[in-house]
Amino acid sequence: MPADALALVLAAAVLHAGWNVLLRGSEDVEARFAAVLALSILIFAPVAAATWSVSWAVAPYVAASAALEGVYFALLIAAYRRRELSVVYPVSRGSAPVLVLLGTVVVLDRDVSAGAAAGVCLVAVGVVLVRGVRSGAEGVLVALVIGCAIAGYTLVDKEGLRHAGSLPYLELVLIPVGLVALPVVAVRRGTRALRAQLTPSTAVTAVASFGAYALVLAALRLAPAPQVAAVRETSVVLAALLAGTFLHERVGIERVAGAAAVAGGVALIALS
Numbered sequence: 001m002p003a004d005a006l007a008l009v010l011a012a013a014v015l016h017a018g019w020n021v022l023l024r025g026s027e028d029v030e031a032r033f034a035a036v037l038a039l040s041i042l043i044f045a046p047v048a049a050a051t052w053s054v055s056w057a058v059a060p061y062v063a064a065s066a067a068l069e070g071v072y073f074a075l076l077i078a079a080y081r082r083r084e085l086s087v088v089y090p091v092s093r094g095s096a097p098v099l100v101l102l103g104t105v106v107v108l109d110r111d112v113s114a115g116a117a118a119g120v121c122l123v124a125v126g127v128v129l130v131r132g133v134r135s136g137a138e139g140v141l142v143a144l145v146i147g148c149a150i151a152g153y154t155l156v157d158k159e160g161l162r163h164a165g166s167l168p169y170l171e172l173v174l175i176p177v178g179l180v181a182l183p184v185v186a187v188r189r190g191t192r193a194l195r196a197q198l199t200p201s202t203a204v205t206a207v208a209s210f211g212a213y214a215l216v217l218a219a220l221r222l223a224p225a226p227q228v229a230a231v232r233e234t235s236v237v238l239a240a241l242l243a244g245t246f247l248h249e250r251v252g253i254e255r256v257a258g259a260a261a262v263a264g265g266v267a268l269i270a271l272s
Contacts, residue, residue: 005223006231012215013235017089019208021242022201023076024085028193030077032205034185035197037073037178039206041171048171054164061160062169065153066176072149073177079142086243086251086259088143090130090236094123094262095147097229097269100154119268122261129258130240166217170210230267237263 019036026032079088098120127140161169186194219228240259244251 002222005219008215008219009228009231012212013232015208015212017235017239017242019205020089020239021246022205024080025247029080030185031189031193031197033077034181035194035202036206037181039203040210041174041178044210048168051165052168054168058160058163061156062172065156065173068149068153069173070177075146084249086240086249086255087130089239090259090262091127091140091143092146093236094266095144096150097266098123099147099151101269113272115272116269119265122265126258126261129254229270233263233266
């Protein structure tokens with residue numbers, strides 16, 4: 001991988017792990033999410049307009065992706081309000097590529113390479129280590145459902161991006177999610193709670209959430225997609241380390257090893 005592409009992907013991994021930590025660390029995760037979503041849409045609207053390239057054929061993909069993104073965000077908020085990021089993040093991000101692979105095998109009847117099969121097994125081991133061998137399935141089930149939502153919108157977006165530019169497409173997907181999320185959160189939490197989230201930290205989270213995606217798109221112009229996907233999964237390990245440092249979660253050697261196993265398994269799947 002070229003050095004400039006590597007730098008872009010690593011920066012994207014840091015931003016993605018970072019904005020999740022900032023979201024999870026908020027005292028009001030629900031209001032913080034709604035504010036981040038609104039700000040990210042507003043901040044990047046001029047960029048989307050300047051790079052506008054959209055066909056009407058993209059409409060069903062935008063609708064499907066927006067619905068899946070809405071489910072993803074709702075589940076993520078619920079998970080972050082009750083569960084540790086160092087469990088939810090590795091399991092959800094790691095299970096999504098596995099589910100995409102399995103979906104491709106079932107729907108398209110494709111064979112799985114030895115490397116991909118090994119990657120699936122490594123992710124499974126990583127999930128067990130992240131949760132803890134003696135800790136049961138607490139936090140894992142909701143993370144797996146989040147992984148299903150990620151897998152769903154990943155498959156939809158792959159086809160949808162054939163009919164629109166990347167940044168305009170993302171903007172179109174997020175707008176309906178924001179139009180639903182903001183009123184719902186305003187009713188549930190009150191407008192005062194939303195106004196309280198208009199802070200520099202929220203703005204940083206908004207830029208990081210959208211910027212992480214933009215950096216990956218830039219890297220894809222310089223390096224093959226499998227390499228980009230593999231390096232991007234370093235965010236799984238970074239998120240676990242950041243959760244231990246800034247959120248004071250119980251991130252021991254076992255959990256870090258599990259996150260590394262998940263990242264390694266996804267890398268094997270991406271490169272197979």
